[in-house]
Every structure is written in structure tokens, then in C-alpha cells.
Amino acid sequence: MAVTIKDVAKEANVSISTVSRVINDSKPVSDEIKQRVMEVIRRLGYTPNPIARNLVTKKTQLVGVIVPDIANFYMGEVLNAIEEIAKTYGYDIILCNSYGEIKQEIHYLKLLSSKQVEGIIFLTHELSEEHREFFSGSDMPVVMINRDASDMGIAAVTVNHFDASYEMTQHLINYGHKRIALIRNGSTKDVFGIEQLEGYAAALEEAGIEVDLSLVLEGHFSTELAYEATKNILSMEKLPTAIFATTDAMAIGSINCLVDSGYKVPDDISVVSFYDTELARMYRPQLTTIHQPIYDIGAVAIRLIIKKIRKEELDKLIFTLPHTLVERDSLRRVVEE
Amino acid sequence: MAVTIKDVAKEANVSISTVSRVINDSKPVSDEIKQRVMEVIRRLGYTPNPIARNLVTKKTQLVGVIVPDIANFYMGEVLNAIEEIAKTYGYDIILCNSYGEIKQEIHYLKLLSSKQVEGIIFLTHELSEEHREFFSGSDMPVVMINRDASDMGIAAVTVNHFDASYEMTQHLINYGHKRIALIRNGSTKDVFGIEQLEGYAAALEEAGIEVDLSLVLEGHFSTELAYEATKNILSMEKLPTAIFATTDAMAIGSINCLVDSGYKVPDDISVVSFYDTELARMYRPQLTTIHQPIYDIGAVAIRLIIKKIRKEELDKLIFTLPHTLVERDSLRRVVEE
DNA sequence: TTGTAAGCGTTATCAG
DNA sequence: CTGATAACGCTTACAA
Numbered sequence: 001m002a003v004t005i006k007d008v009a010k011e012a013n014v015s016i017s018t019v020s021r022v023i024n025d026s027k028p029v030s031d032e033i034k035q036r037v038m039e040v041i042r043r044l045g046y047t048p049n050p051i052a053r054n055l056v057t058k059k060t061q062l063v064g065v066i067v068p069d070i071a072n073f074y075m076g077e078v079l080n081a082i083e084e085i086a087k088t089y090g091y092d093i094i095l096c097n098s099y100g101e102i103k104q105e106i107h108y109l110k111l112l113s114s115k116q117v118e119g120i121i122f123l124t125h126e127l128s129e130e131h132r133e134f135f136s137g138s139d140m141p142v143v144m145i146n147r148d149a150s151d152m153g154i155a156a157v158t159v160n161h162f163d164a165s166y167e168m169t170q171h172l173i174n175y176g177h178k179r180i181a182l183i184r185n186g187s188t189k190d191v192f193g194i195e196q197l198e199g200y201a202a203a204l205e206e207a208g209i210e211v212d213l214s215l216v217l218e219g220h221f222s223t224e225l226a227y228e229a230t231k232n233i234l235s236m237e238k239l240p241t242a243i244f245a246t247t248d249a250m251a252i253g254s255i256n257c258l259v260d261s262g263y264k265v266p267d268d269i270s271v272v273s274f275y276d277t278e279l280a281r282m283y284r285p286q287l288t289t290i291h292q293p294i295y296d297i298g299a300v301a302i303r304l305i306i307k308k309i310r311k312e313e314l315d316k317l318i319f320t321l322p323h324t325l326v327e328r329d330s331l332r333r334v335v336e337e
Numbered sequence: 338m339a340v341t342i343k344d345v346a347k348e349a350n351v352s353i354s355t356v357s358r359v360i361n362d363s364k365p366v367s368d369e370i371k372q373r374v375m376e377v378i379r380r381l382g383y384t385p386n387p388i389a390r391n392l393v394t395k396k397t398q399l400v401g402v403i404v405p406d407i408a409n410f411y412m413g414e415v416l417n418a419i420e421e422i423a424k425t426y427g428y429d430i431i432l433c434n435s436y437g438e439i440k441q442e443i444h445y446l447k448l449l450s451s452k453q454v455e456g457i458i459f460l461t462h463e464l465s466e467e468h469r470e471f472f473s474g475s476d477m478p479v480v481m482i483n484r485d486a487s488d489m490g491i492a493a494v495t496v497n498h499f500d501a502s503y504e505m506t507q508h509l510i511n512y513g514h515k516r517i518a519l520i521r522n523g524s525t526k527d528v529f530g531i532e533q534l535e536g537y538a539a540a541l542e543e544a545g546i547e548v549d550l551s552l553v554l555e556g557h558f559s560t561e562l563a564y565e566a567t568k569n570i571l572s573m574e575k576l577p578t579a580i581f582a583t584t585d586a587m588a589i590g591s592i593n594c595l596v597d598s599g600y601k602v603p604d605d606i607s608v609v610s611f612y613d614t615e616l617a618r619m620y621r622p623q624l625t626t627i628h629q630p631i632y633d634i635g636a637v638a639i640r641l642i643i644k645k646i647r648k649e650e651l652d653k654l655i656f657t658l659p660h661t662l663v664e665r666d667s668l669r670r671v672v673e674e
Numbered sequence: 675t676t677g678t679a680a681g682c683g684t685t686a687t688c689a690g
Numbered sequence: 691c692t693g694a695t696a697a698c699g700c701t702t703a704c705a706a
Contacts, residue, residue: 004698004700014676017676018676020700020701020702049700050453051453054388054682055389055682056700070420073408076407076412087433093431093432096429114387223619255621260621278560282593284593341682351693354693355691355692355693366692388684389683394684
């Protein structure tokens, strides 16, 4: 088999503890011996066996990441960040794809625990009773992304969904839009999704516009469902002048439906979105959207989990990163009236 | 600490070997004892420590995946497949993001080896001397995706790039296009990229059209670079009537440039692509493209690596999956002439 | 500063 | 069928 610490010790005429000391420089070792050992290590091409090491230190240097779907720009960028930062701390990430199914998520949560990951970053569309059950019965460090679980003492990193949604809606109103449809996630378990709805409603009310619930549809993060939702919108007697979709993918689904139905965006109907993934810039018209610092969200999440692993105290549970409204080409002023 | 095999043994009044036997059912154990042990396991909530187990079995149940970038639909879908199938075999995947940099890739290749993953699935834009060096000095099972390394005895799963490219070009020609630009990857180290070029050239020659190298540009998998490349195309005296980009993202970059410059796609210029990621359907016009069975490519790759891990013989080194040309809205016949 | 030896939690060998 | 006991490769008191 591969060369072990024993081989090195023998070759260098020292004890294995000494070798251990030089590779971890955990205790003083005389310079002469240190040199000798390092030379042997190099010569033999020795690399410590992390498994054996883990067995005694009880550390795996692994953090698990559970996501509902890898195949989209948002997750990709978050994952990029997590992976990159994790590496600099000597951690590897092991990836679990739940397909947004609660059963799968619970399964992975348990699996990862038994696999001895040191912490878990958890992205989910909604938080259920089963999740809460798992979390309360476990002391595994967990941080959530874009989902609030502070009531269970779990940290989350996110953006202020109420404010962002409020700002966007207000922006729409400033541009003369009065009849504004909202295509949102739709789960009642999604605190931030609810905040988006509240922000939307607040801006409307503040402008003296009554909230018309028939204009609030559900797209569940899906381009296709947003497409369908938009079809429904187009069958209304009085069309909205703007559609606010809470995801780039949903906005695109919506625009596609509009375009396919012969409408021009933004000339006939404006569509704005939330997140600002690469999609928002790739698509034509480019999306006016709420920019989330996606990479940073991932970066903060991994840093938090490492803090928790190290049992450092977190000064708060919700880490809110700044968002910005970025104007591009999918929104225009209402001119006629 | 957690409950160990010892605790179970003591509680059940048997030896740890017996417990080990029932959890692995590696050797016959009397029904009575088996029942008793299982009851204790359940009662104590015992789960075997995989680290300790790995230390003796030399198996980590981990396969590493190195990708140049996670944040795109292609990788996402490949990863989805890998992750999903891996799980069914009891493997987890650990993810490494190389940003397409050779140094990073080599770094991860080594890191993963020392981390004792049992196999590596490797996606890279190009294969360099450094890679070859690593591979020749290692007996780590490796499989490549969409890159040919058969000369080093490394298996690859892919699509027939020559044929696909040939078919698409021929298709374009059948639609009346004679002046066809190609925006391709561009690395000379990329065998399949070269095959694409050859397929393109072959179809052209067969149709008696001279290959004009000034029409062959490089986009390096990037939307932005394809955008730039298209700018160059638009500055030519004689514009092509069609652009063949070898990636959906590049095709979109190209179309964006065209649209931003006032051209209509496909009315003024047709643009076709390669891969058929979700992007191809999300964009308007929807992309006429060569469909690759992306999920299946990932699935085959992970199955191959598991086969290699189990030292089963592979009957070949290149696993070519079927592609299809899918017609959508970004290509139209040339009418005038 | 260095070495000895006792684990870490399993599996595997070998008696019984 | 069951039980000791020796690994696995490493870290870490405890001695020297």
C-alpha cells in the first residue's frame, strides 16, 4: 500500500510521534531532525492519511451542502462561492441534490450527519415540520440560505426580501404602473416569500392602490409555471401593465409567454425580476431586477458554518446582505393613461 | 461521544465481532442474537462510524468531480445526474471547481488523491502535458466527460462531435446557407473541439463550399467572448447568413450581439448551437441546436467510474452517446440569393 | 526534545 | 456460530 508514517519514521530513524510532530508542527522538534524527516517525507512522497487522522481527531474537514437543484445559475454561483472559500479553510464540500423534496432533504440531513460532515449548508424551498424535528434533535451546525429558521436558532444568510420587494414595487409605481401582477414562489412555509408579498402590498397600499389578490400568482421557481401563470394573466379582462416575478427564471418564463402571445416587452407590458443571476443579463430584453449578491451569500454562509463548527459565537442569526435595484431593459414608463 | 459498536456489544451481551457481523451481515449469526443486537442498535440509535470503517476497508465511498465552472446549465445537469446515480451506489460526490485553470485542476487532482476519493470524474476545457503527467503517475480511476484522453487509457463519455457538427453544417447548407461562420471553443488541446471543426469543414467541402478560415472564430465557452467574436463578424465585408456556435451560451452571446446591432435572428442571420441546455429553450428565439443527452452523459460517467473502482473491465474507452438535431426558431431558410 | 504506548471505531483473522 | 485480538494510520498524553 501507500507509504505511511511508520515508513517515514523508520527511514528517518525517529519515532512516529516525531514524524507526526513535524507534519503538524504541534510540538517542538530539533531543527536537525525536522530537516531529516522532511527530506524523507519528500523522498518517499508521503502524504498523511486523512482518514486515520480523522478517526482520532474526529474531524472530517467536510461540510455538506443540500440544494433543491444544482442546474441553475443561482445555485451555481452560490456553490462556486462555497466551494472556493471552503477550500481555503481546508474543507471540502459534499453535494446533495434534494430535488426540492422534503423526504429527500430529511434523508440527506440524516445521511450527512452519519457521514460525519462537520456542518451543513441548507437551501430549501420551504421549511416543514419534519425539518424542525430534525433540527431540534440534532446539534449539527447548520446555516440556511435565503430561508428563515431563526426561531430554531439556526443562522440564515439572505437579503431583506421585504425591503427589496417594496423598493421594486415602488419603482414600478414611480414608473406609472398601477396594475402590477406578482408571480411569486407561493409556499406559505416560505417566510421570505411572504415578506416579498408583504413588501409588494405595502408599496401598493402606500401609493393608495388597492391590492388585487387575483393579480398575485404562483410560479414556484419555475420558468414553465411562470409561463402558465402569465397565460392566466393574459386571460384577464383588465391586463396589468407590469409583472413582477420574484425570480429571473420566472420572469423569463413570463416574458416568453408574453412574446409568444404577441406582446412586446417592455413596450406593451413590463416585466421585472428578483435575484439578478447571469440569466438576467443574457436574456433580451435584459432584465430590470433586484440584484442579490449571490456569490457573497454563499461566501458568508460557508464562513458562518465554519464559525459554528469552531464553536465561535455568532452575534446574530440573520445575516442580511445588501441588495440593489438594477435598471435594464425590461421595464418602461407607462405613457398612455 | 456517540454510541459505538462497543456500547452495542456490551448492551447486547455479545462481542463486537458479532455486532459487526450483523450490521454487515458478513457472516452467519443466529437469528436470536441477530434480533437482540438489532433491537439494541435501534434502541441506542447506533450508526456505524464510516471513518473507522474506511480506515480498515480502505474505501471512502467518495468520488471527486472536478469541473471548470459550476454555474451553468450543462454542469448543473451533469452534476445532477452524477449525484443522483452516485447516491444509489452509496457514493457521495465531492465537488471541486477549477475555474478552468490547469494549475487548479492539477492541484485538485492531487488533493483528491490524497483525500482518498476512490475515483475522479474530470471535466476540463483542455488537456495539457501536466495532466498527462499526473495521469501517468497515478492509478486513480478517472473518467473524462466531453474530452478525449483515450491515448492515456482514460475512459471518456461524450457525443460524436464530428458527426454532430457535420450534420448541423449540412443542415445549414440544406437550408440554403453557404456562408457559415463557426464560433468554437478554440483550444488546440481540445480533441473534440477539433473534431467539430473538422465536421464543419467536411460538410462544407462536400457541398463544394470552400472553407473560409476567417469565418472560424473562437468563443472559449463564453457568452461575452462570443459576443465579441460576433462583433468581428459584423465588421466583415461580406456577412455570413448563418452562425454556428458550439455552445448554447456562445450562441446566445452571438444573438445578443446581432440583436443589439439591429439584426433580426433568424430573419437576417441564423444562429444555431450545440448542447441543448435549458438555455436553448428559455431564450427567444428558441435555439435550433444539437441536442446532447446531458443527464445521460453524467449518468454514464458515474457508472463508469464505479465500474473502474470495482476493477471491472471496460470494453472500450470512448462511450459515445447519441445526439440529435433539434429544430427550433433560430434558423431559417435563405430565401433571397 | 524525543520515544512509548494507549487509544480512535471498525473489520478481519483465527481459534474455539 | 461466536469471541479474542490484531491490524488500519494517525494523534496525544505520559515518560524519559
